[in-house]
Amino acid sequence: MSALPWRARIYVVAVCVAALAAASTVVLTGTDPVALVVIGLLFAVLDPLSTVSLGRGRGVTLSASFPVSLAAVILLGPAGAAIVSLASAAYQPSRPPLVKRLFNAAELAVSAACAGVVYTALGGEEKLGSDDFPLVLLVVVATTAVYCAVNAGLVAGVLTLAQGVPFAHGLRTTLSTGLVGYLLYGLFGLMMAVLWSTEVGALAAVLVLLPLLVARWAFGQYAAEREAYERTVRTLVAAVETKDLYTRGHSERVSTGAELIARRLNMSEDRVELVRFAGLLHDMGKLGVPTRLLQKDGPLSPEELQIIALHPVRGVEMVREIEFLREAYDGIMHHHERVDGRGYPMGLKGDQIPEFARVISVADAFDAMTSTRSYRPARGTAEAMAELERCIGTHFDARMVEAFAAAIAEHGWTAAEVPEPAAGSTAPAARYDHDDPTSAPMPPPVARPIREDR
Structure with missing residues (x-):
């Protein structure tokens, strides 16, 4: 943590304190301890294994842990959802630095707690168990949007303070890669919560998450294939250069x-x-x-x-x-x-x-x-x-x-590094540069030697 600028350190501590404050109110809510432990364990196991990115930039991110988090919001309330998210700090196979692990867990906890407040304020619990059930979909969409927005804002904030990334850029990047995925997976979280609240109980996690994990595995294979293809392309480019x-x-x-x-x-x-x-x-x-x-x-x-x-x-x-x-x-x-x-x-x-x-x-x-x-x-x-x-x-x-x-x-633009000239070399005469628009002469057009049957 000593490597972080002081403003970033204060920010990380503030987010962690907010997460602990949200989680500490669970004793006042009468949360089911069994559900809290089971859902917390699910989230802790799935979170480090869950993310697959499809495409770059504005691509969609798949996350199998978010449905668990949303189910926690619906079943356990803001405080229970915060505790479930904090459980992700306990198990991180990649062993990130402690500060990063704590911040990631804390910002997820704050996001879940804020989403839980919105779900409660919009009457989600009443709509879930009434004849107005279809209206709960609108509540879930709003809850998911808040979760994603808070999550993106917290991440953008630490990037701004720690690395100088413009806040708007960080916010836009995080939202563009995550919002669509969060909205889609919110339905899985809703299904899990509905089934959990019936006689199905904890088996709901298997019924809902198993197909999602299979889909994640398939997308992971697809992403790995595309990654291998890109490495091949870059090898060819290196041969050219x-x-x-x-x-x-x-x-x-x-x-x-x-x-x-x-x-x-x-x-x-x-x-x-x-x-x-x-x-x-x-x-x-x-x-x-x-x-x-x-x-x-x-x-x-x-x-x-x-x-x-x-x-x-x-x-x-x-x-x-x-x-x-x-x-x-x-x-x-x-x-x-x-x-x-x-x-x-x-x-x-x-x-x-x-x-x-x-x-x-x-x-x-x-x-x-x-x-x-x-x-x-x-x-x-x-x-x-x-x-x-x-x-x-x-x-x-x-x-x-x-x-x-x-x-x-x-x-901005990162220009090419200036290569070191060979010892004793002198600048040669100007030559034709086919990439430079100021170079002349241009070659005359040539006939097309390949077919268009692609």
Whole structure:
């Protein structure tokens, strides 16, 4: 805890005190001790095993422990729900630092207690056992929303005080990944509470949670498969970037920039993930370009320019059998097209250029300009952005540049590290840089050598 800033330490202590205060009132509520122990043990076992993330950024998070927490809110009230959540501090196989373990348990306890207060205030207990039962669904939705909001606010608060993350950003990120999952799993918690309150009793946990855990396992297998695929993609990208020291990390940064633009354009989460993969793979075709051309000093001959101009086509040929990528093919194939029709490989113009390609071209050019090359220093962020804006209507789509500028203003940009020059080396003459919009000449368009039957 000594590593935390003093404000963060005070915050963590305050949250822990609030959790203990909420839990201490359980003696006044006449809570069923058997139910308290059983539900507490369930939560303690499930909490460290429960989270599976589907997608990035605004993806959905699956949590098998939340239905238990909501069932505790309904069956045990605010104080009982707080105690159940505190039980998660007792069992953490990953052995996180004690401060983190205590804070996580405390913020869950405070969230559950607040949700319990809302459930009670809205008359959830009366509606659960009456002819107005359907109305309890609205109460559960409101209770779940409060739980999620309090949880997100507490997490965002500690991130702000401990790491300087803007509160709004932390709050938005936590809500975007958790709210949908919480609302869906709230129904499981309601089912568990209803069955528990009948003659089924503790067996309700098995009846409700077993299918949920099976679904979690299936999603876990899916997430592991996607993770393995991404590692494979990054290995291929690393192979490309070993051919040219000055493009090291370029694909990762282009992927990040493309994702920023896609989110600013409010693309669906599936399309955001695809454009991110397209950004990672956009230069895959360089594996088919001789290293001597990628590292050549001075101007390239027309024949050499044609070889460079084919790298988007080669890239699609390398990944076209991966059906998962779908729309990403267009981003890889056409990211060097220009809106004035003078790009390559096909000389597409304006809206003829696929949206993914227009996104990637902006991120690609910006990273190229803000990276040091062997023959010139990196440009500053403001200068590179001004160049993007100057090239609107010739190289770039105005909507993509505007979205990128807004995203950079909000999130900032981590430019490439400056590579150390070799001892005794001198700066070579300027050469053609196919990623830099200020480089000339552009290669002429080439014929499309692959089929469109994907």
